[in-house]
Amino acid sequence: MQWKIIKESSLLFLVALVMGCTSPGTGEDLAMGTFTLTSSAFSNNGRIPDVYTCKGQDINPPLSLQGIPQGAKSFVLIMDDPDAPMGTWDHWVVWNIPPTTTEIHEGEEPQGVAGKNSWGRTGYGGPCPPSGTHRYVFKLYALDTMLNLKKGETKREVEQAMQGHILAQTQLVGLYSK
Numbered sequence: 001m002q003w004k005i006i007k008e009s010s011l012l013f014l015v016a017l018v019m020g021c022t023s024p025g026t027g028e029d030l031a032m033g034t035f036t037l038t039s040s041a042f043s044n045n046g047r048i049p050d051v052y053t054c055k056g057q058d059i060n061p062p063l064s065l066q067g068i069p070q071g072a073k074s075f076v077l078i079m080d081d082p083d084a085p086m087g088t089w090d091h092w093v094v095w096n097i098p099p100t101t102t103e104i105h106e107g108e109e110p111q112g113v114a115g116k117n118s119w120g121r122t123g124y125g126g127p128c129p130p131s132g133t134h135r136y137v138f139k140l141y142a143l144d145t146m147l148n149l150k151k152g153e154t155k156r157e158v159e160q161a162m163q164g165h166i167l168a169q170t171q172l173v174g175l176y177s178k
Contacts, residue, residue, distance in 0.1 A: 054128035059107035
């Protein structure tokens with residue numbers, strides 16, 4: 001009897017996995033697969049090459065988005081440095097990225113609305129830590145709406161606006177030291 005229950009539970013889990021559902025209560029329906037953000041330039045928790053930093057060309061790395069959640073109306077991309085000495089430093093904030101986006105090319109801003117980074121400007125600002133190794137977290141959010149915000153808003157304003165609209169989220173972490 002116990003084997004039958006385990007076997008049936010395993011079968012239900014396998015069916016849910018194949019159909020692209022996540023565990024109950026997460027609010028995510030990833031019918032197209034697991035929502036992921038990757039880069040061909042570095043692996044998760046790998047070193048970000050100099051070309052994407054203040055020591056290089058200071059251009060954004062290539063990014064790939066996979067497993068786009070069903071019902072996604074837009075994406076938000078935030079890159080920040082939680083290890084900055086004065087508190088988290090925002091390097092890149094973009095919202096209303098079309099849900100059809102699967103690639104963000106090297107050195108090209110994605111289609112969407114640019115927010116203000118910690119330097120007070122819009123667009124990508126690469127890693128440039130004063131000392132030590134820092135983590136640079138690329139956070140990608142799939143939303144069930146478009147955000148009604150004007151260009152140049154801050155990460156804080158974007159995060160407040162997207163509350164209650166996040167279908168799924170993923171992240172990619174790169175490391176860098178001068």
